[in-house]
Amino acid sequence: MAMGGGGGGKEGGGGGMAAQAGRLGVAASVAINLAGIALYLRRRYFGDGGKGEEELAVAPSSGKPPVTKDSVINLDHGDPTMYGAFWRGGAGERATIVIPGWQTMSYFSDVGSLCWFLEPGFERQVRRLHRLVGNAVADGYHVLVGNGSTQLFQAALYALSPPGAAAPTSVVSPAPYYSSYPAVTDYLKSALYRWAGDANMFDADGENYIELVCSPNNPDGGIREPVLKSGAGVAVHDLAYYWPQYTPITEAAAHDIMLFTVSKCTGHAGTRLGWALVKDRAVAQRMSKFIELNTIGVSKDSQLRAAKILKTISDGYDRAPAPAATAGDDSGRLFHFARRQMVARWGALRAAVAASGIFTLPDEVPGNCTFTKETVAAYPPFAWLRCEKEGVNDLEGYLRERKILTRGGGKFGADGRVVRISMLDTDEAFAIFIDRLAAMK
Incomplete structure (x- = not known):
């Protein structure tokens, strides 16, 4: 009976198919119209120029808009x-990195390390770059990673301020000093430390202090040394700009605490990564603890990317320079x-x-x-x-x-x-x- 119905109902079956096709056509028409309305709304209210939803979802931020002669x-x-x-250019291709979905899922990078959220590959490339440039001694120092050098600066203030002191530790820097030093120092209103102004005007006799030494200096580019000599104080050297594109590299710096940042070295400000070279283990542990409490570590994705970028820089100099390079x-x-x-x-x-x-x-x-x-x-x-x-x-x-x-x-x-x-x-x-x-x- 099924066979008979199938054979005898061939025309009726065709009519059913036609009706179904008609219904599908209506549904498709409605879907196309809805898609058209959605596209119109995106263009009307978001000005996406008709880009597809997938393209809108993955398009990266472009940073600053283009400028014209009338722009601010x-x-x-x-x-x-x-x-x-x-x-x-070609260096950008060599610095490209793909991170699989399963990678960098754990909080930990190296559980046995003093800085347990520091990616070993990033540490290796930091040490390699300093050996190449010769701007800082890395051997014998602990490497710490932070969310930009600003977080490392805060970590240093925390680590160097003795807890339970009768008064907050004074934080100073010779004027003109980096404009963010006062704001960042006093932002948390910590009882451990406070901004005390121009180091040249500070009476350091017997008082605990931290002197911030930015060299080359932001804002005027001057080469700086600590101006205070009292035994009660310590210095933090901000060397964000001590790279050969900005200043002659005259020596390998070997201070107790040295701060660096990816942004001014390579231009990757959006990666939000900095590092510190710290001589004393106890100070390094306290700095690491501050970052642990502040942000539970530092993005491993950013560290992997930064490691590849630093590797690309060092590789560019390790390769034998072509004749055109010298020209x-x-x-x-x-x-x-x-x-x-x-x-x-x-x-x-x-x-x-x-x-x-x-x-x-x-x-x-x-x-x-x-x-x-x-x-x-x-x-x-x-x-x-x-x-x-x-x-x-x-x-x-x-x-x-x-x-x-x-x-x-x-x-x-x-x-x-x-x-x-x-x-x-x-x-x-x-x-x-x-x-x-x-x-x-």
């Missing part, structure tokens, strides 16, 4: 987007690329200052660089620009009126006639800044 140029922050040109091809050598950029930018800035006639800059200070094996000048990542024009007592405001955002001297313990300007922005933004500055009279 923001040189307040030291956002190192200048390095993008280097990493978009200006720095596609695989980060420090040479960045040095060339800084030389060109500082040359353009000094020319603009001369054309304007109302500004001054610190003098160039040359030195013998053990990394490049030649005498070179310092080209800091920030320009400490002073205005000599009569009546301009707030240079930050004066430049803001001309659509240039900077950071005023008052935030660094200096006067309002000087500002800090980032030298690390994109080529387009920097070129517009130079044109505007040269036109000011």
Whole structure:
């Protein structure tokens, strides 16, 4: 009967199929219309330009928007987007890393290590890079990793402040000092330490203190040594800018605590990673404990990426340089690329200052660089620009009126006639800044 029904109902079966096809066509039409409405709404309210949902979900952030001649140029922050040109080339391909879904799931990197959340591969590349550059002694030091050097700075304050003291430990730095030092020191309102201002004005006789030594200095690029000599104090050396693209490497630093950051070394500010070289084991343990309590460690994904980036830099110098490299091809050598950029930018800035006639800059200070094996000048990542024009007592405001955002001297313990300007922005933004500055009279 089933066979008979199937054979005799062939036409009816075809009609059923037609009806089903019709229903499917209606459903498909409704689905297409709904998809069209969804696409319209995305375009209307989100301006995605019609990108698919999958593309919208995976598109990375692009950072700063493009600039035009009428844009506000923001040189307040030291956002190192200048390095993008280097990493978009072949070096960027060599630094690419794929992290499988099952990897980096545990809190722990090395349970037997003093810093149990430090990825061994990242530690190896940190030590290798310091040996290559010669800017710091890593052998015999404990390596700690932090969420940027700011967290390591806070960890150092915690580790160096004796608990149960009658008064908070004073934290000082010679003016002009990095503008975030006061804010970060006092942010938690800790009973262990407090900001006490300019180290040059501090009476260290018998009082516990921590001196922050930033060298090369942010904001003015000067080479610093501790100014306080009392036995009751300790120094933390912030060496974020002690790399050969910014300053001659004159010696391998060997201080008790040295802080570094990926952002100013390689340009990867968004990776949010820094490291410390710490001589004393007990201090290193207390610093590690602070980071454990503060953020339960540091992203292993960021460490794996940073390890690959540092490896790519070192590999670029370990390979025998091709003849073209000595003729200006720095596609695989980060420090040479960045040095060339800084030389060109500082040359353009000094020319603009001369054309304007109302500004001054610190003098160039040359030195013998053990990394490049030649005498070179310092080209800091920030320009400490002073205005000599009569009546301009707030240079930050004066430049803001001309659509240039900077950071005023008052935030660094200096006067309002000087500002800090980032030298690390994109080529387009920097070129517009130079044109505007040269036109000011």
